[in-house]
Amino acid sequence: MLPAHSLLKAFQSNKFRGKQEQEHFHRTFTGRYQNLIKRNSFIYLGIPMIGSVVLGSLLLSNFTAIRYEQRDTKVKELDETEQLRIVNGKKRKVDLKEEYYRLQGMVEENEDWEPVRVPRMKGEGENVW
Numbered sequence: 001m002l003p004a005h006s007l008l009k010a011f012q013s014n015k016f017r018g019k020q021e022q023e024h025f026h027r028t029f030t031g032r033y034q035n036l037i038k039r040n041s042f043i044y045l046g047i048p049m050i051g052s053v054v055l056g057s058l059l060l061s062n063f064t065a066i067r068y069e070q071r072d073t074k075v076k077e078l079d080e081t082e083q084l085r086i087v088n089g090k091k092r093k094v095d096l097k098e099e100y101y102r103l104q105g106m107v108e109e110n111e112d113w114e115p116v117r118v119p120r121m122k123g124e125g126e127n128v129w
Contacts, residue, residue, distance in 0.1 A: 017025060025031040037044045078086070120126075 026035065033044070
């Protein structure tokens, strides 16, 4: 079994640096940036994050525009002659007498229908308003 202090050392996130090493680290780009983040975390972390989200949405809007443009190409605008051809082709001549007798036939099919009251359960009221 390993001693406790060797296990803690393996999981430490901060590397131990001597005084000279620490001063040298603070002169590097990483050290200066780390100090800036400690002082103003929103400016150095928050604003770049928000900027990347906004920039990403602007760049991705082009891809979504392409999607809708492809849908629009499927639906095309018809000129007047094509519209007339479609309308005249599906047209059905309507005669009032034929429609009247056709509707009468529908009523005759359901002539034996009548409303039937559903039986109430025991103890259930009439629900008279």
